[in-house]
Amino acid sequence: MKDRIIKVMETEGLTPAKFAEAIDAQRATISHILSGRNNASLEITVKILDRFPKLSSDWLLRGTGDMYVKGKPKEQQDLFGNTLAFPEKAPVAPEPRKEIESRPPVNVTRISSPEPVTVFAAPEKPSRRVTKIMIFYSDNTYDTFISEKTPLPEK
Template identity: 40%
Template sequence: MDIKDRIKMIMEHEQMTAAAFAESIGVAQATISHTLGDRNKYPSTDFIMRLHDKYNHISLDWLLTGKGTMTGEEEVSISPKKENYPLFASENPLNSGNGTNISENRKEIPLEKPLNTPKDIVKQEIIYKERPARKITEIRIFFDDNTYETFRPEK
């Protein structure tokens, strides 16, 4: 049994899909697919540490080498436990509703004032001011030999 098989066993033990398992340890789903795929031989150290940080009840020695048991304690059955939980609250004494009226919780209560109050309208006015016509007083031309010439219009 290699490490990929042990990772699959952890997923089965935790009753998680690959997507849920990836999200729980904080990696992309593609990382799980890559890790469990045929082309990859060994997952990254970061992947193993994230897995161990999240599921610290899983023996790191067992995960890396396959020696010992999954949880470090006595052998744990990896088949999911099937318990008969009642489907409806009235059948379950733990979640009986404690005497609350369900229809009471579903009443629609009108709001006293609207949440979105209308805002004041802001008016902008653009004023264009006339400027007197401008006249050219001087033109300078710079040359690449660091000289320049100045031209002034005749009056």
């Protein structure tokens, strides 16, 4: 591809610096490509094809075919440019109506259970009380409050 880029520069009468300016690329990038240090990136290839639209992409990429496209260069298709002509409002077929069946209410009778219901009580926990409270402050200090031993109230 390096040789084809050199041929484009010769045909267009451009120095490496002018060529870099023409395709809006860094001079060092073109210098590295021409010296064989680097291969042309996709970005550089696209910039060359954008700047020289009559240049054949097959020739530039693969070296096949003629250097220039015969006739008018193909216009690039715009993704959103050609919108299809749709009628403004397409006729919409009405949805069939769904009939909901109406049924009379069903009488529900309670069935009493012959077995008695047993209620279980949760085991009692021993009463608890607060014995110590610690408060931590933002200046890394703290206070401790210890409760006096007072007997728990009986239930």
